[in-house]
Amino acid sequence: MSGKKPQLALYWAASCGGCDVATLDVNEKILDVAAAFDIRLWPIAMDFKYKDIELWADNEIDVCLFNGAVRNSEQLHLAKLLRRKSKVMVAFGACASFGGIPGLANLHDRKTIFEAVYGYTVSTHNPDKVYPAPKLKVSEGELTLPDFFDDVFALHQVIPVEYFVPGCPPTPETIMTAVGAIIEGKLPPAGSTIGINRALCDECKRTKSDKPKIERFYRPQEILTDPDKCLLEQGLTCQGSATRGGCGALCPSVNMPCRGCYGPMPSSSDAGADALSAMASIVDASDEKTADEKMARLVDPLGTFYRFTLPVSLLVRSPKQPQS
Amino acid sequence: MKNDDPRIGVFVCHCGTNIAGIVNVDSVAAAARTMPFVVHAEEYKFMCSDPGQALVRDAILKHRLNRVIVAACSPRMHEPTFRKATALAGLNPYLFEMANIREHCSWVHTDKVAATEKAIDLVKSAVAKARYLEPLESRYVNVEPKVLIVGGGVAGIQAALDIANGGTKVVLVERQQSIGGRMAQLDKTFPTLDCSACILTPKMVQAAQHPNIELMTYSEIEEVKGYVGNFTVRIRRKATFIDPKVCTACGVCIDKCPWKATSSFEEGLSKRKAVYRLFPQAVPGIPVVDKDACKYFENGKCKACEKFCEPHAFRWDDQDKIVEEKVGAIIVATGYDLIDPKLPSQYGYGKLKNVITGIEFERINNATGPTAGKIVTKEGKEPESVAILHCIGSRDRNHCEYCSRVCCMYALKFAHLIKEKTKATVYNFYIDMRCFGKGYEEFYHRLLEEGVKFIRGKAAYVTDQALTDAEQGKLIISAEATTLGKTLRVPVDMVILANAMTPQKDAADVARKFGIGRSPDGFFLEKHPKLEPVSTATDGVYLAGTCQGPKDIPDTVAQGAAAASVAMSLIQRGTVEVEAATAGVIDDLCSGCKICQDVCPYSAIGYEVDKRIAEINASLCKGCGTCAATCPSSAIVAKHFNDQQILAQIHALYAQEG
Numbered sequence: 001m002s003g004k005k006p007q008l009a010l011y012w013a014a015s016c017g018g019c020d021v022a023t024l025d026v027n028e029k030i031l032d033v034a035a036a037f038d039i040r041l042w043p044i045a046m047d048f049k050y051k052d053i054e055l056w057a058d059n060e061i062d063v064c065l066f067n068g069a070v071r072n073s074e075q076l077h078l079a080k081l082l083r084r085k086s087k088v089m090v091a092f093g094a095c096a097s098f099g100g101i102p103g104l105a106n107l108h109d110r111k112t113i114f115e116a117v118y119g120y121t122v123s124t125h126n127p128d129k130v131y132p133a134p135k136l137k138v139s140e141g142e143l144t145l146p147d148f149f150d151d152v153f154a155l156h157q158v159i160p161v162e163y164f165v166p167g168c169p170p171t172p173e174t175i176m177t178a179v180g181a182i183i184e185g186k187l188p189p190a191g192s193t194i195g196i197n198r199a200l201c202d203e204c205k206r207t208k209s210d211k212p213k214i215e216r217f218y219r220p221q222e223i224l225t226d227p228d229k230c231l232l233e234q235g236l237t238c239q240g241s242a243t244r245g246g247c248g249a250l251c252p253s254v255n256m257p258c259r260g261c262y263g264p265m266p267s268s269s270d271a272g273a274d275a276l277s278a279m280a281s282i283v284d285a286s287d288e289k290t291a292d293e294k295m296a297r298l299v300d301p302l303g304t305f306y307r308f309t310l311p312v313s314l315l316v317r318s319p320k321q322p323q324s
Numbered sequence: 325m326k327n328d329d330p331r332i333g334v335f336v337c338h339c340g341t342n343i344a345g346i347v348n349v350d351s352v353a354a355a356a357r358t359m360p361f362v363v364h365a366e367e368y369k370f371m372c373s374d375p376g377q378a379l380v381r382d383a384i385l386k387h388r389l390n391r392v393i394v395a396a397c398s399p400r401m402h403e404p405t406f407r408k409a410t411a412l413a414g415l416n417p418y419l420f421e422m423a424n425i426r427e428h429c430s431w432v433h434t435d436k437v438a439a440t441e442k443a444i445d446l447v448k449s450a451v452a453k454a455r456y457l458e459p460l461e462s463r464y465v466n467v468e469p470k471v472l473i474v475g476g477g478v479a480g481i482q483a484a485l486d487i488a489n490g491g492t493k494v495v496l497v498e499r500q501q502s503i504g505g506r507m508a509q510l511d512k513t514f515p516t517l518d519c520s521a522c523i524l525t526p527k528m529v530q531a532a533q534h535p536n537i538e539l540m541t542y543s544e545i546e547e548v549k550g551y552v553g554n555f556t557v558r559i560r561r562k563a564t565f566i567d568p569k570v571c572t573a574c575g576v577c578i579d580k581c582p583w584k585a586t587s588s589f590e591e592g593l594s595k596r597k598a599v600y601r602l603f604p605q606a607v608p609g610i611p612v613v614d615k616d617a618c619k620y621f622e623n624g625k626c627k628a629c630e631k632f633c634e635p636h637a638f639r640w641d642d643q644d645k646i647v648e649e650k651v652g653a654i655i656v657a658t659g660y661d662l663i664d665p666k667l668p669s670q671y672g673y674g675k676l677k678n679v680i681t682g683i684e685f686e687r688i689n690n691a692t693g694p695t696a697g698k699i700v701t702k703e704g705k706e707p708e709s710v711a712i713l714h715c716i717g718s719r720d721r722n723h724c725e726y727c728s729r730v731c732c733m734y735a736l737k738f739a740h741l742i743k744e745k746t747k748a749t750v751y752n753f754y755i756d757m758r759c760f761g762k763g764y765e766e767f768y769h770r771l772l773e774e775g776v777k778f779i780r781g782k783a784a785y786v787t788d789q790a791l792t793d794a795e796q797g798k799l800i801i802s803a804e805a806t807t808l809g810k811t812l813r814v815p816v817d818m819v820i821l822a823n824a825m826t827p828q829k830d831a832a833d834v835a836r837k838f839g840i841g842r843s844p845d846g847f848f849l850e851k852h853p854k855l856e857p858v859s860t861a862t863d864g865v866y867l868a869g870t871c872q873g874p875k876d877i878p879d880t881v882a883q884g885a886a887a888a889s890v891a892m893s894l895i896q897r898g899t900v901e902v903e904a905a906t907a908g909v910i911d912d913l914c915s916g917c918k919i920c921q922d923v924c925p926y927s928a929i930g931y932e933v934d935k936r937i938a939e940i941n942a943s944l945c946k947g948c949g950t951c952a953a954t955c956p957s958s959a960i961v962a963k964h965f966n967d968q969q970i971l972a973q974i975h976a977l978y979a980q981e982g
Binding site: 198199200201202208209210211212232239241242245267268269274275277278281282314 | 913917921936950955971
């Protein structure tokens with residue numbers, strides 16, 4: 001243990017690895033990070049063993065950046081273990097913060113997911129219907145696998161979390177803001193999200209009309225957009241108004257509608273409902289039939305509006321707590 | 325007040341047996357005692373009574389309650405009552421919450437056990453919300469001291485005079501050329517047989533001359549905006565092509581006009597000129613030019629009227645004008661229409677020429693009417709016999725289910741007038757004689773002695789197909805005389821149909837403009853059928869006369885006066901409490917996306933250009949919550965119904981605690 005430098009751990013759970021790549025995406029500033037911190041754990045870059053972590057003293061780690069959602073017993077075990085070993089736990093990225101894209105699996109449960117993935121998908125050949133099981137006896141002994149949960153959880157749903165760094169992935173600027181705050185010891189109050197408190201619209205340069213209306217919905221490939229006009233008003237399902245700002249309105253600045261990866265606004269109860277009800281309110285229709293027809297053009301509303309936030313939304317079936 | 329330490333009191337009302345007959349109120353109170361933060365719970369027979377309200381006040385003081393829940397009826401009934409009781413004990417009235425266990429529970433269920441469980445759930449939900457209630461401050465805005473009255477019939481005139489005499493300004497809007505309405509068309513009134521015009525015209529003149537009344541005839545309401553105490557009304561003043569400031573109302577132009585159109589006032593029985601007054605005593609007396617009938621507007625020629633107009637009052641370039649008025653209260657007195665007498669087709673109206681309607685008979689009998697008051701058939705002969713058929717369209721499931729309330733009495737009046745002027749035999753075909761007003765039954769008895777023949781049976785049909793010599797050339801009424809137990813065929817020379825009173829054809833449009841509801845019969849809906857007969861669902865908008873339902877003249881005048889009194893009480897108060905539970909923008913969260921701008925039905929949302937955020941005008945906001953639901957950034961909060969409060973209620977109902 002090297003005495004003075006703060007101790008940093010990075011971990012990934014149910015994630016695509018993009019958050020780790022984004023961390024490297026800070027380019028040469030990673031050297032500042034390496035200089036400022038003693039990196040104790042980073043599975044994507046360094047070898048490690050779980051038993052090493054178990055040997056650490058409680059609170060030995062100053063900051064743990066945890067990316068990915070929690071959807072199996074191994075991830076839950078590591079989340080709890082790292083929580084015990086870390087003074088500050090940071091939910092890093094959209095998956096750890098809100099469940100993220102893996103969270104859309106909450107539309108299903110373990111059984112239906114296994115049946116699809118190990119059953120009827122076109123490239124699968126599984127006539128004996130063998131599904132992953134936590135324990136399997138073979139002649140050599142017993143094989144084990146982590147237990148796969150029915151639900152995907154955001155990190156704070158399974159352990160206490162101090163800070164949230166949103167984004168899919170977080171932008172280098174957001175990461176450096178977070179890291180900078182840690183280095184300088186200027187941490188915001190616990191529970192804070194790194195980002196701005198206003199919606200992404202605040203950062204977007206596009207112009208909005210006084211009484212916005214949506215004439216019809218388009219998917220991005222169906223329309224050549226006006227580069228200066230609000231994308232929502234052009235019929236794209238831009239979720240900028242329902243999404244926390246902080247990314248600098250990256251997607252809208254390159255003609256792509258905001259997908260909502262910075263998550264709900266601070267006072268929001270349900271980001272998806274916020275976006276959907278806002279869009280439904282400004283669809284240009286004077287009667288119900290026209291409204292129905294226009295709304296029917298909105299493809300996959302659930303996947304669109306809850307793309308990153310389903311596990312923390314109001315759309316929950318009776319939640320099944322993870323087995324510990 | 326801090327939210328951390330709620331001390332909730334729950335009061336469960338029996339409402340006599342209305343609630344206690346189905347819901348076990350003791351169990352509800354007992355269950356409430358076990359709910360989080362509830363420190364006191366009791367039940368009582370009538371919570372809305374004085375002792376009931378005293379229970380609330382005493383318990384607040386004794387148990388140091390800082391939240392109050394009354395589980396009783398709909399908040400529409402008694403929320404104001406209990407808010408007041410709460411405030412009397414020094415607690416902010418918005419720390420009171422109501423659980424509706426009557427309309428939402430006991431009245432709609434029969435299973436006592438399940439209803440009790442549901443009542444407990446409803447209380448649980450109210451308790452969950454109460455924890456998060458926040459005190460709100462009531463605000464007051466000034467009331468514009470002016471009343472708009474829509475419709476210049478006798479109801480509107482009465483209301484206008486009462487208000488104007490009280491010293492308040494009135495704008496009286498009438499879409500026809502003259503005020504007077506239906507009553508001006510009537511010849512005599514029952515049961516006193518006064519001349520209708522003789523008692524009405526003095527009121528019309530008074531209204532026109534009153535310094536506090538601004539008369540806007542030939543005008544219609546375009547748009548109503550605003551809220552109680554502060555309405556802005558746009559009125560279309562239709563082009564009359566005559567300058568009212570110059571015209572002396574001498575009427576020469578009317579005499580000289582060679583062009584004619586059907587007179588609606590005379591029910592199509594005679595013609596009027598293209599420049600016309602509705603009737604000789606019209607108020608105002610200044611005529612208007614009917615653009616559709618005037619040949620000048622067709623081919624640019626004629627102007628005969630103008631040639632004889634000494635003061636040069638004609639203005640051929642006159643156009644419709646839109647004027648804007650700010651008023652504090654609105655009285656809707658738009659009157660009634662009559663069912664198309666051709667709709668119950670079995671009575672031959674339109675096919676058999678001596679089948680006429682009651683209102684046509686009024687004109688025929690009137691000295692200024694198409695026959696100068698002579699009761700004659702279309703052939704110009706005095707009838708030897710006349711039949712009056714009651715309930716044509718009224719009390720008829722095929723047309724109007726309701727009773728039109730005036731027909732029995734005017735049928736008696738007609739019978740008397742016919743007897744007075746002719747030697748004709750008069751028949752009344754009726755289902756029931758409904759003579760309920762002051763002096764009405766006495767009038768009926770008088771008519772029984774005047775030799776009028778009353779046949780108890782609704783006429784089945786009217787035909788001109790004679791079966792006997794006596795029926796030749798006559799109209800034959802077929803009816804079952806229920807008192808005789810046989811079917812009669814009665815040949816007569818003239819048939820008068822007492823056709824049903826109906827809502828005005830544009831009632832739906834008017835209802836939408838003023839934000840008032842309609843009952844299933846299509847008439848405008850009063851706020852409460854017994855206790856608030858002139859109020860509507862929209863504060864500050866009141867009803868008078870037959871737009872609310874069929875009425876005779878005394879009832880119409882009484883309702884006109886009643887509407888005047890409620891409007892005056894609002895004006896006199898001078899201020900009006902505006903909704904405290906409004907919506908508010910959290911400035912720090914608003915990104916100025918403007919999505920809320922167009923959804924507000926009260927135009928209460930503006931945009932602060934400098935700060936690039938939305939801004940809500942709290943005086944205009946009614947707290948409907950549309951903007952809060954729309955706001956994608958959760959930057960608008962609907963006070964008293966915020967997400968936290970509503971989600972707490974939902975969780976309490978559907979999920980585990982927490």
